[in-house]
Structure formats: structure tokens, C-alpha cells
Amino acid sequence: MKKKLTIISLFVVVAFGLLFISTGGKRTDIMLTDYSVSENGDSFTIKVAVASSMGYVRTRKEKQVGDSKYITFYQTYGLNSTIGANNKFQIKLNPSCRKIYFYRGDRGYDLMLQKNDETNEWQLAIDDISSTPRQK
Numbered sequence: 001m002k003k004k005l006t007i008i009s010l011f012v013v014v015a016f017g018l019l020f021i022s023t024g025g026k027r028t029d030i031m032l033t034d035y036s037v038s039e040n041g042d043s044f045t046i047k048v049a050v051a052s053s054m055g056y057v058r059t060r061k062e063k064q065v066g067d068s069k070y071i072t073f074y075q076t077y078g079l080n081s082t083i084g085a086n087n088k089f090q091i092k093l094n095p096s097c098r099k100i101y102f103y104r105g106d107r108g109y110d111l112m113l114q115k116n117d118e119t120n121e122w123q124l125a126i127d128d129i130s131s132t133p134r135q136k
Contacts, residue, residue: 024077027057028105032112033087037122044091044100044113044122048073056085067096072103099125 029051036045048057058076062069076085101109111125
């Protein structure tokens with residue numbers, strides 16, 4: 001009986017461990033809720049939220065290619081766990097950066113913010129007609 005209980009306990013621990021490890025992947029449903037640019041223009045503070053009713057953002061990875069910064073967000077570990085959750089991120093800006101994209105899975109990246117060429121200020125990248133972010 002003790003051997004059976006040990007095997008069942010081990011099975012439950014392994015199952016929960018695999019479930020925990022299998023989460024924490026890329027999020028493709030991130031919405032930009034607010035942003036601000038530092039006074040000297042070398043960094044952004046962005047606030048994000050998830051579009052779905054389940055899950056939280058844990059971290060992000062950034063890469064800059066040319067004048068564009070590409071950001072991929074990652075979910076917390078565990079199902080709907082708030083451990084390590086974060087919705088506010090500091091983004092360093094290279095002076096050449098003019099566009100910021102968010103990862104959207106198979107669709108690639110959506111343009112979220114862009115620098116206005118005339119005013120040199122950052123603005124949301126919204127199409128006038130559809131009010132949705134433009135895709136690259």
C-alpha cells in the first residue's frame with residue numbers, strides 16, 4: 001500500500017511539474033494600455049494588459065532591427081498565476097528607433113507606436129478608418 005501511495009504521489013508531482021513547465025510561453029494577445037516617454041527621450045515606460053480573461057505577463061524580450069524595435073511578451077508560469085506578473089515595463093530607446101512592434105504569433109508583429117516625422121513625438125499607430133494597429 002505504501003509503494004502504491006508513493007507511485008501515485010510521484011505521478012501527481014510529475015504531472016503538475018510538466019503542467020507548470022509547459023506554461024510561460026509567448027503571449028500574442030498583448031494590448032498597450034498606456035505609455036510615456038522620458039524627458040530626454042532615451043526610454044519608454046509602457047503598460048500592457050492581456051486581451052483574454054486568463055493569464056498575466058511575466059517579462060518581455062526586445063530586439064532592434066534598423067529603426068524598429070520588436071517586443072515579445074511572455075506569460076507567467078502556471079495557469080492564471082500572478083506570481084511574477086508585471087504589466088509595466090521600461091524600454092530603452094536607441095536614438096535611431098522610430099517604430100515599436102508587438103509580437104502576434106503567426107501574424108508576425110503589429111506596429112503599436114511610431115515616431116511622427118513632423119513633430120518628432122511618439123504616437124499610437126492607428127489606421128484612421130479601422131482604428132486597429134497596422135501590421136507589418
